[in-house]
Amino acid sequence: MAEEVTGDWVRGVFEQVKNWGKWGEADERGALNYIDDKKRAAAATLIRDGAAISCALDFPVDPSANNPHPAQHMMVVAGDACCDPRAPGLEMTMDFIGIAFHGMASSHIDALCHVLVDGKMYNGFPAGEVLSTGARKGSVMAASDGITGRGVLLDISRLRGGPWLEPTDRIQPEDLEAAEAEQGLEVEEGDILLINTGRHAREAKFGPWSPMEVGLAGLDPRCLPFLHERRIAVLGSDGIHDAMPGYGLENWPVPIHQVCLVAMGVHLLDNLELRVLADACAERKRWEFFFSVAPLRVAGGTGSPVNPIAIF
Numbered sequence: 001m002a003e004e005v006t007g008d009w010v011r012g013v014f015e016q017v018k019n020w021g022k023w024g025e026a027d028e029r030g031a032l033n034y035i036d037d038k039k040r041a042a043a044a045t046l047i048r049d050g051a052a053i054s055c056a057l058d059f060p061v062d063p064s065a066n067n068p069h070p071a072q073h074m075m076v077v078a079g080d081a082c083c084d085p086r087a088p089g090l091e092m093t094m095d096f097i098g099i100a101f102h103g104m105a106s107s108h109i110d111a112l113c114h115v116l117v118d119g120k121m122y123n124g125f126p127a128g129e130v131l132s133t134g135a136r137k138g139s140v141m142a143a144s145d146g147i148t149g150r151g152v153l154l155d156i157s158r159l160r161g162g163p164w165l166e167p168t169d170r171i172q173p174e175d176l177e178a179a180e181a182e183q184g185l186e187v188e189e190g191d192i193l194l195i196n197t198g199r200h201a202r203e204a205k206f207g208p209w210s211p212m213e214v215g216l217a218g219l220d221p222r223c224l225p226f227l228h229e230r231r232i233a234v235l236g237s238d239g240i241h242d243a244m245p246g247y248g249l250e251n252w253p254v255p256i257h258q259v260c261l262v263a264m265g266v267h268l269l270d271n272l273e274l275r276v277l278a279d280a281c282a283e284r285k286r287w288e289f290f291f292s293v294a295p296l297r298v299a300g301g302t303g304s305p306v307n308p309i310a311i312f
Contacts, residue, residue: 002172005221007250010259013221017228018263020123029142030112030122030265034190034233035149043150046290047311053280055194055236055272056107056307059097064208067105072098101305102270104211104240109295110268113138114302115254115261122265134300143267144297147234151291151310152191154179155278157198164198167215170243171195173226183287189231192291195219196274199238211244218243221255228264234293235260236269236308269293269308277310284312 003009023033063070076094084090101108112122113135119127121138129137156171157164159179165171176195180186187193197217203209216239227235235241241256252258260266281287290311295304 002222005247005249007252010221010224010249010252010255013224014117014259014263017224017259019265020263025123027123027265028112028125028138030267031231031233032143032147032265032267034231035147036190039150039190040148043148043290046150046288049312051280051312053277053310053312054307055274055277055310057105057200057271057273059099059305060105064105065210065213066208067103069100069103071100071106072096099305102303104216104271106305107269107271107273107307108305109140109143109293109303110257110261110270111135111138111140111301111303112142112261112265112267115257117258117262120262122262130302131300134298135302136300140295140298140301140304143293143295146295147192147267147293149233149291150188150191151194151289152185152187153194153196153274153277153281153287153289154183154187155196155281155287157196157201158278158282162198164202165217167202167209167211167217167244169197169217170220171197171218171223172220173223176223176226183281185288187230187232190233191230192234192236192269192293193227193230193232194236194269194272194274194277194291195238195241196278197237197239198275200273200275211240213245216240216244219256221247221249221252221259224256224259227260227266232266234267234269236272238272238274240270241268269306272308280310280312286312 082091125137242254
């Protein structure tokens with residue numbers, strides 16, 4: 001019989017999987033430390049045919065049930081007024097973008113300061129280190145040189161025989177292990193682990209929906225020990241990892257975020273677009289690839305929009 005997941009159970013897992021101090025008391029990189037130069041070089045050998053695939057959604061400017069605060073994209077100079085009177089002969093166009101990227105519509109990375117537990121972020125840094133001017137600890141600058149390494153896709157929707165999981169579905173650790181066996185690989189130390197639920201295939205058929213009202217497939221908290229034991233460096237998904245509207249656990253509304261970011265120091269990639277990648281993996285019968293993530297260098301940032309790239 002599976003263990004009952006309670007708030008006390010999650011608290012126990014939180015304490016068991018803590019990586020605080022593992023890489024020193026001043027460390028702000030967390031599980032990114034699992035990716036060293038040797039692992040990056042080994043990941044580069046996975047490039048064979050050179051096909052490159054974006055794993056990002058388009059810039060989310062259209063309001064929808066899961067995008068109540070759309071990103072801004074507006075023209076500063078358009079083609080109907082492209083001549084600059086200060087420089088005769090110069091014709092150009094310019095635009096402006098702005099985005100509140102945390103949420104359920106933008107492909108982004110969560111920095112380790114994004115979520116706190118008991119007033120502390122990863123490695124025990126206090127909430128007071130995040131000021132009105134930005135984070136002094138645990139910011140996205142921990143990934144300022146980019147994140148590159150071995151990407152692994154566990155295609156759970158394919159494993160379960162459908163193009164998508166239903167919004168009320170929960171992924172169990174047994175599903176992760178079964179996907180490994182089905183796909184002929186094992187998640188290893190330093191991997192960038194991506195989990196496909198088929199969210200955007202479902203959205204393409206039925207349109208956007210409100211995850212807080214209808215639900216959103218995600219990981220059961222019982223998956224947390226698996227993620228810790230495999231020593232993943234980064235966790236990504238086409239959802240937000242946590243199932244919505246939640247688990248009903250007191251003080252643990254988003255346990256995957258809370259335990260991964262705060263206890264383990266695992267950066268999260270939310271709202272990825274994994275349909276093309278999943279098809280490419282199935283076509284090649286290969287679910288490992290070179291993977292690159294380049295966050296914006298935002299000093300004090302709690303995360304960043306990203307356009308991750310998988311290369312076969």
